[in-house]
Amino acid sequence: MAVSSEQIKDLRERTGAGMMDCKKALEENGGDIDKSVTYLREKGLAKAAKRAGRETGEGKVIAYIHGTGKTGVLVELNCETDFVANNEAFEALGKEIALQITAMNPLYVSEESIPKSEIDSEMSVQKTLLEQEGKKPEQIEKILPGKMKKYFEEICLIHQKSIRDNSKTINDLLQEAIAKFGENITVGRFSRFQVGGN
DSSP: OOOOHHHHHHHHHHHOOOHHHHHHHHHHTTTOHHHHHHHHHHHHHHHHHHHTTSOOOEEEEEEEEETTTTEEEEEEEEESOHHHHTOHHHHHHHHHHHHHHHHHOOSBSSGGGSOHHHHHHHHHHHHHHHHHTTOOHHHHHHHHHHHHHHHHHHHBGGGSBOSSOTTSBHHHHHHHHHHHHTSOOEEEEEEEEETTOO
């Protein structure tokens, strides 16, 4: 079917995708804008998954000072090229992540950053609590992974739900950025400072 330039313009504004990609998406979805948005998002996220292993040697350290200056965050956001690192949308993503760190105080970027001894200790604590509740070993085996998942969601930045949109995690925001920029994007590390805090 033929699609109008107005439809292409509308879809580009909503997704940030290229003109030819928008035209193809509209043709594939009978001119339906909402279906085309979903189509482009799915294609972008599929491409993002392929980029996940690529080296991220560029990026920026982004600073955020909250409110009255009592809390501040430095976050290292990495990408593949200087071109993306100097993009305003990349910096905005860094600020968004810094705001998340300010509000939710994660301890680690991901579970890969947590020392094994800490994971083992938490697992042991959860096991003991379940035993005290009178759970049988086979029940504990089924319940424990869910308890650990919840623990990771609380202390790992990328598994936390976004404070602006709790239908998405920080990892979802990163995947969307990867799809948008066409480069792998990762959080290298972060530091959160609080007046009077440890």
